[in-house]
Amino acid sequence: MIRNIIRLLIQAILLQGLGRIFWPEVYIQDFASAVIVVLVIAILYKLVYPILKILALPINFLTLGLFNLVLNGFIFWLASSLMGTAYFWISSFFYCMVLALIYGLAQELLKKIFNPYRSDY
Numbered sequence: 001m002i003r004n005i006i007r008l009l010i011q012a013i014l015l016q017g018l019g020r021i022f023w024p025e026v027y028i029q030d031f032a033s034a035v036i037v038v039l040v041i042a043i044l045y046k047l048v049y050p051i052l053k054i055l056a057l058p059i060n061f062l063t064l065g066l067f068n069l070v071l072n073g074f075i076f077w078l079a080s081s082l083m084g085t086a087y088f089w090i091s092s093f094f095y096c097m098v099l100a101l102i103y104g105l106a107q108e109l110l111k112k113i114f115n116p117y118r119s120d121y
Helices: 002-021 031-047 049-055 057-062 067-083 093-114
Strands: 026-028 088-090
Touching (some): 002 026, 002 031, 031 049, 031 067, 031 088, 049 057, 057 067, 067 093, 088 093
Antiparallel strands (some): 026 088
16 A cells, blocks of 8 residues: 555656656646646556557557557546646647656656566556
8 A cells, every 4th residue: 555655656756757847748737736647547547548458459460569659648648638727738649648658668667676576566
């Protein structure tokens, strides 16, 4: 339980940092909004992403898995749409894909740093 809370806070800090790096294109109001956005993204990854992955399987097969980047960008765009422009906003779908790519790479890096021997973080 404590590990999940710490992971949530680290992901919120990561998202807040990415919002600062891509500031004119990505807007996050404050840290509380970042925590809520991370929760919304996690829920979307658990509920919507598996359905999208099954529906996009032929396209994913043809692009050798590169279409997953578009699906991840769609999840970020959907989270941005659900949160509203006052709390979390991404200007274009391109920045959704860039944010999803960097966010995913940073998550994997954090997994390797904080727990290098456990495979099911």
